[in-house]
Amino acid sequence: MAIALISPRFRTTADGVSVIVSDDCGAVVFAAFALLSRSMTHSYDDPTTRLVCLAADDSPADRIDRFLATHLGTPSQPLSRSRIKALIIDGQLSEDGCTLNNPSAPVKPGASYALILPPPVDAVPKAENIALDILFEDSHLIVLNKPAGLVVHPAPGSLTGTLVNALIAHCGPSLTGIGGVMRPGIVHRLDKDTSGTMVVAKTDAAHHGLTGMFAAHDIDRRYQALVWGTSVDRDGTIDQPIGRASYDRKRQAVTTKGRNAVTHWQLLRRFPPFGSHIECRLETGRTHQIRVHMAHINHGVIGDPLYGRAPRSGQMPDNLARTGLSQMRDCGRQALHAARLGFAHPITGEALHFETPLPDDMVGLLALMERTVSDRATGKTHPTG
Numbered sequence: 001m002a003i004a005l006i007s008p009r010f011r012t013t014a015d016g017v018s019v020i021v022s023d024d025c026g027a028v029v030f031a032a033f034a035l036l037s038r039s040m041t042h043s044y045d046d047p048t049t050r051l052v053c054l055a056a057d058d059s060p061a062d063r064i065d066r067f068l069a070t071h072l073g074t075p076s077q078p079l080s081r082s083r084i085k086a087l088i089i090d091g092q093l094s095e096d097g098c099t100l101n102n103p104s105a106p107v108k109p110g111a112s113y114a115l116i117l118p119p120p121v122d123a124v125p126k127a128e129n130i131a132l133d134i135l136f137e138d139s140h141l142i143v144l145n146k147p148a149g150l151v152v153h154p155a156p157g158s159l160t161g162t163l164v165n166a167l168i169a170h171c172g173p174s175l176t177g178i179g180g181v182m183r184p185g186i187v188h189r190l191d192k193d194t195s196g197t198m199v200v201a202k203t204d205a206a207h208h209g210l211t212g213m214f215a216a217h218d219i220d221r222r223y224q225a226l227v228w229g230t231s232v233d234r235d236g237t238i239d240q241p242i243g244r245a246s247y248d249r250k251r252q253a254v255t256t257k258g259r260n261a262v263t264h265w266q267l268l269r270r271f272p273p274f275g276s277h278i279e280c281r282l283e284t285g286r287t288h289q290i291r292v293h294m295a296h297i298n299h300g301v302i303g304d305p306l307y308g309r310a311p312r313s314g315q316m317p318d319n320l321a322r323t324g325l326s327q328m329r330d331c332g333r334q335a336l337h338a339a340r341l342g343f344a345h346p347i348t349g350e351a352l353h354f355e356t357p358l359p360d361d362m363v364g365l366l367a368l369m370e371r372t373v374s375d376r377a378t379g380k381t382h383p384t385g
Contacts, residue, residue, distance in 0.1 A: 049117040050114055051114070052113070052115075053067075053068060053113045053114075054111075055111050055112075055113065057109050058109065061107070063104050063107070064113070065104070085103040088102070089101055092116040092117075093116075095108060095111050096111050096112055124176065125160075125162070125184075126165060126168070127165060127168040127169035128166060130150075130169065133145040133146075135197070136352070140201070140206040140345070140346065141202055141203075141206050141345075142170075142200045142202060143352070143354050144197075144198055145197060146190055146195060146197075148193050148194065148195040148359065149193060150163055152164065153183040163186075163198075163200075164182070167184070167185055171185075171202060174202070175202060178202070179204075179211075185202060186201075187207060188219075188285055191291075191334070191336075193334055194337070194338065195338070195359050196223070196339060197338045205347060210343070210346050213343055213344070213346070217283055218344070221282045222340035223281075223282070223290055223336060223338050224278070224336075224337050224358060225278050225279075225290060225337070226276070226278075226303075226335035226362065226366065227275055227300060227301055227335075228299060229299045230270045230271065230273065230274070232267055232278065233267070234266070235265060235266045235267065236264070237262065238261075238263045238264075239262045241254065241259055241261055242258045242287070244258075251288075251307075252286070254293075258286075261284045261289050262282075262283035263280055263283070263290055263293040263294075264280065265278050266278065266279045271369040273311075273317060273321055274324065274373075275299075275302055278299075279339070290336060291304050291336065294307075302334070302365065303332060303334045304334035304335075304336075305334075310325070313326070320372065320376050321372070324368065324369070327368055328365065332361065335362050339355060339357075340353070340355045341354050342354070
């Protein structure tokens with residue numbers, strides 16, 4: 001572990017246990033380092049870096065992210081405020097030994113702040129032996145059925161075990177770099193907990209052709225979803241821009257500052273008093289588009305932890321409905337499946353259409369809804385097994 005001890009009034013660095021101390025306030029630096037070093041371990045094999053910043057007793061009022069951006073880093077290794085903010089949100093900052101994850105928190109005079117810089121990540125994803133459900137493959141592209149729970153490409157928090165890692169193992173080094181180092185072959189994506197049909201490019205020519213089709217909306221993409229509420233119209237269109245939510249960086253929202261987003265839906269069946277089974281056709285492909293749009297019209301996707309607000313038990317008309325609602329809430333992931341994908345082959349021009357059935361968990365949720373509706377209609381007092 002490399003440790004750097006930095007003060008607003010002076011800056012020193014340390015490599016291992018050798019500390020370089022500035023001429024001014026040297027005794028204070030040594031005293032602070034001796035105090036901190038008892039709680040730190042040193043390993044030459046650990047690439048993690050811990051930056052320690054001591055706020056002076058007379059430090060002016062300031063946000064902690066701005067304060068650290070001013071006083072941490074060197075010309076050769078600068079630390080931007082945006083990176084520091086992300087590290088703080090990720091729980092990498094401590095104040096006097098206690099985790100601080102609010103980048104706007106005020107600086108506490110006299111406090112000791114320790115910021116952990118995780119080791120650098122290899123920019124090139126590695127091959128991993130992960131099973132793929134392949135629907136079609138030729139020398140130019142792969143069409144597959146992605147299971148829920150599989151992340152499409154490496155990202156913070158999911159650097160391994162992704163679809164990209166599986167694709168590199170399946171295709172070999174020829175896939176590397178097509179369309180980008182971290183997302184080779186990827187022309188569109190599904191959320192981690194959304195299942196269904198995807199297409200991946202294996203050549204630069206296929207990647208270019210597919211990317212153009214997605215941009216021109218020449219792809220037929222249809223999803224099936226189970227949503228809360230039964231008042232949804234038989235069909236309709238949501239034409240509302242989507243962008244990052246101002247109140248939560250992990251969420252998207254309908255906002256005038258967002259990008260154009262259009263979702264068409266058609267009702268397949270209602271399950272009163274719980275929800276509805278719908279099909280959605282995407283005209284655009286924004287992050288979380290169906291989930292955000294359906295929540296915007298008060299029909300969030302069942303099981304969606306970000307947008308799918310479930311009815312309250314008190315809104316249910318009887319005990320049977322309340323019991324069924326409780327079971328539906330525990331479905332484990334958003335009930336959203338990319339059921340159909342149609343496009344012209346980017347090289348041959350052949351019309352291709354692929355459909356995948358609902359996965360077992362959504363089939364089970366549909367069966368639960370149907371059974372509970374039936375039990376209520378026949379006057380049963382409790383759900384059957």
